[in-house]
Amino acid sequence: MSDLNFKVITSEMTIKALEYQSDENSMNNVFASGHWLLGNVGKKNISMVNMQGTKIVNALHLKHNYFFGANIAEIVGEPFIQYNDIISNDAAGVEQFLNNTHDALPANKISALHLRNVRVDAKIYNYCQKFGMVIKENNAPCLDMAKFKNFDEYLASMSKSTRKTYRNFFKKLNVEHQYYINDEITKDLAKQIIKLKTDQLALIGQSSRAFAQDINIEKLINLVSTPSDDFKTIASITKCNGKLASASISFVKGKNYYGYVLAMGSDFSKYCPGNNQILLNIKWAFDNGLEYFDLLSPEDDYKLRWTKGRSIAVYDFLIPMNKRGKIYGHLYLKTIRPILKSIYLFLKKYRFKLGFKG
Numbered sequence: 350m351s352d353l354n355f356k357v358i359t360s361e362m363t364i365k366a367l368e369y370q371s372d373e374n375s376m377n378n379v380f381a382s383g384h385w386l387l388g389n390v391g392k393k394n395i396s397m398v399n400m401q402g403t404k405i406v407n408a409l410h411l412k413h414n415y416f417f418g419a420n421i422a423e424i425v426g427e428p429f430i431q432y433n434d435i436i437s438n439d440a441a442g443v444e445q446f447l448n449n450t451h452d453a454l455p456a457n458k459i460s461a462l463h464l465r466n467v468r469v470d471a472k473i474y475n476y477c478q479k480f481g482m483v484i485k486e487n488n489a490p491c492l493d494m495a496k497f498k499n500f501d502e503y504l505a506s507m508s509k510s511t512r513k514t515y516r517n518f519f520k521k522l523n524v525e526h527q528y529y530i531n532d533e534i535t536k537d538l539a540k541q542i543i544k545l546k547t548d549q550l551a552l553i554g555q556s557s558r559a560f561a562q563d564i565n566i567e568k569l570i571n572l573v574s575t576p577s578d579d580f581k582t583i584a585s586i587t588k589c590n591g592k593l594a595s596a597s598i599s600f601v602k603g604k605n606y607y608g609y610v611l612a613m614g615s616d617f618s619k620y621c622p623g624n625n626q627i628l629l630n631i632k633w634a635f636d637n638g639l640e641y642f643d644l645l646s647p648e649d650d651y652k653l654r655w656t657k658g659r660s661i662a663v664y665d666f667l668i669p670m671n672k673r674g675k676i677y678g679h680l681y682l683k684t685i686r687p688i689l690k691s692i693y694l695f696l697k698k699y700r701f702k703l704g705f706k707g
Contacts, residue, residue, distance in 0.1 A: 355449045358396040379600040381434045384577040385426030397450045407446040408436040419460035419677040428558035433464040434471040447476045461674030466663045481666035488648035488660035500635040522589045529584040531576040539574040542596040546612035595622035604640040
């Protein structure tokens, strides 16, 4: 596509305006969208775009900051986005766009590009393999729904205990289940679901980057309660005997369902409300003609249970642009950070045990 015009944008106001550039028919994953610019653009942003006239064909929106003397860039939307990739509405321009981006980053004093959860089918994957170092390898569990005729056939493939628990959930409790789509999702509803999730994490002594700070929680509430032109946002709540038992926030683009937040309370734990919330969401996906039910990275036995053991490989990459970027990758990301993380998890687990003893 010789008529493409590559631009580097550093103006905060210009980048904010790109939030509204979308293409609902594109084949991007749900996290490669201008929607994630909402509330996440400041002075330390840089965007690379391929323009065809007034239309954006390719884009990579980054934020950057200094760590240990290196200026590290990551995709705008972290820590809320799950898959890192470029926005691309035409595959023909991808290679040229990435080559231009690779030249533009060091020219704009970026030491390294840090990408998380890059799928092996991502448009940026080959570029990462060519220029980057693997920081972490994981998998993202994903159910291929085309292997089943309908939800009933899928449910029949699950264990006897899972089927029994699902039936008893409706037999022994007064269950109310409701879906909300796009502008039906109010800020109050988003707050309710996210509070249920933060309470759940606190109860089991776990943490998440997206829920680690109040400012992140406010941003997330705003992101999920603001409709996107690129994809559908689905909120689902389940009440048992009039009380909130479980809830979820998910996204749908094309034939793909992305399970984003799953939250559950402790009042009805014997009836496994979280398990049944997932099953109800899978049923909704079947009923709406979807083909893939993605539970996102990281992989664990619980997620694989629902995807019948199927997953796709994802990688964290660091693409160094200079010596400082290489030092940051080898010294901090590969050496110091794993040690700090181990110490943090040990202390968190220790404090959690002390809390129960108290």
